[in-house]
Amino acid sequence: MTFEPFTFQPFIYQALKESGFVQPTEVQEKLIPLIQKKRNIIGQSQTGSGKTHTFLLPLIDQIETDKKEVQVVITAPSRELAEQIYQAAKQIAAFAPNEIRVSKFVGGTDKQRQLEQLKHQQPHLVVGTPGRILDMANENALLIYKSKAFVVDEADMTLDLGFLPEVDQIAAKFADNIQMLVFSATIPERLRPFLKKYLTHPIIEEIKPQNLLSETIENWLISTKGKDRNQLIYQLLTIGQPYLAVVFANTKEHVDEISEFLQNQGLKVAKIHGGIPSRERKRVMRQIQHLDYQYVVATDLAARGIDIEGISHVINAELPRDLDFFIHRVGRTGRNQLKGTAITLYEPSDERAINDLEKLGIVFEPKEIKQDEIVATYDRNRRQKREKTEEELDPEMIGYVKKQKKQVKPGYKKKIKQEINKSNQEKRKLERRRQQRSAKKQKKDFNR
Template structure:
């Protein structure tokens, strides 16, 4: 299928050509026709599935740029995500005639200036964080009652960050006859009452990824047992020369610790997490995208909300409790069919978490650092696998005798069975010894002839 199948307005095709987008992704293929029919949608899909253009393309196609009113409202749970959607929307808008007016309303920006601008002109497309959009509605500056479509992006993250109440209040200001699109990586139980309240018989579509993690990504697993974790991260960043590496930590405090250690070691490191003021975070992001930094330390805010191109290495300093975040983190590398390396550090006590990740379809390669070089090492399950192999190779006669012995039977018969087991084991050992002797003779004979 090609984008021509959707019969968009010419300006959409100009924008797609500029982006060199030729074929729709599976999520676009399935949901664009549904959105074009005006139906409400709950779309469940993983990061990197082309979700943003899934809703932007058909909704922009319907916008009347001659009407001076709000026609589309899009919320995102973080400033970074909102800005990412805004950038994609602005690229489409510039190709329309007249140009579609798109605004980005996020916290940490000048609200008074935004109110003044809205007094003279309303945008046709509103994108932003729930708190700021609701503020502008409550100030009677932003008039959303004319909107025909409402998009809630990353709904599960919106819920986790405590913004669902604001989204609910925004929805209450929108007209009853409304096309609503909710996109989320997961659909938590706590999200369902909100969906029921505003959506009647929506099309629910789960787009399963062909592979949980791209096959262009190598997944390395390194044990931290008896090692200094910060030193290990430093070694990994300075061994093998990554083009651009992101180190993920579970908490702001841990991200601060790693950054301090790496900076003390002389590395130029960018730090991105929720505790950094918005303006500074924006500046750091711009510097990272301009390749002023080779190393970035971040929390999961970056995994879901920031799109950095050219990431060659991802290091999980901590394993996230929510394994969805593991997929999002690793998905930062290996994009556009480029090779990527994801490195996960773990302690032996986290074995169950590693097994849970493997159950998602992740194939780990066990590694260690030796003489400043990353080398293959033993599989952590080797003993378990060896025991399993031995059990599989156990003589069927012995298995039968052991089972018999476990049953409640007369003591004399039990002795007899034990004797049979010992006898069978003895015979097996004799055969093995005989084979070893034969092999040794053959080897001796060959050596003497040589």
């Protein structure tokens, strides 16, 4: 499926083309038509499923630019998440034929300056943290009461961080017919009273994690182990002699740093980021397409439009702040059934992000560099996985496992293995049934 059936305004398709989006994700395919029909929605999906554009595309498409009032309000539980949504919204709005004003309100910024700006004009779309948005609304500076749509992103995280009371107060300022969209990785019991209070007969969609990477991609994970990242990137680029390699970094400053280091090592490197003038970026892109460069270093927003056949390697110098971008980065290689290699550098502080990606169904192969070769290494969680496996076995199975370690009669090991597999299959069946019952009960609760 493409985005064409959604019948967006032409500028939305221009923004999608610039971003390199060709096919909607599962959550986008299911929920965009419902959002266009003004339905209230609870979308349960993991990070990386494309939920940000799920609500931004249809809501920005419906903004009436001739009305000088707030029409969409979006809350996020952290400044970083608010910034990511803000940047994505600005990228889409930039293509609109008439100005769509997008404003960000988060803590730690100049409140007085924001108050002065609001005296002159109201934004069409508001993104921010709950506390600052509520503060500006209570000052009667940010006039949100006419809004047509209210989005609560990362609702479970909002709850965990203690911001749900502020979101509750914001929601109370809207008209009864406000369209509410709530996105969350999980639906905790403590979140349900809020959802029942504001969402009338919502549509509940749970998007199951699935394999989001092409089967032709080898997806490697390499620990930096305190080593110099730039030197590691140089080694990775020169060991395998890639046909065309793209190195991703989060900021233009980091792109500049990596590019300079690689150039000092004698590599011919192209760099792409938002700080480079548009005309020069286009020139560099043409040179890359003509294979004048073997190595490219780029940021996410500038490089998502790269659609070049033959990218053999993608290297994540660091994990993206928004894990949605991980899929787009890695998806630059392994296209059209060609083989590709994706390499992600990580350190201990990245464990949570790596775990979130694995929950999506993304499988990493642990690797390390030894004597100028890339070799397989131990799974970073091998100890925890072994302990968890032993904990999950029932006493009878533990007995079988212990017997496996002793010398036994021929054929007995096979019997033990069969018993363990049988036990695990039964547990999986029970867990699937439990999840199905839970999902049915959940839908009944919200539709009462």
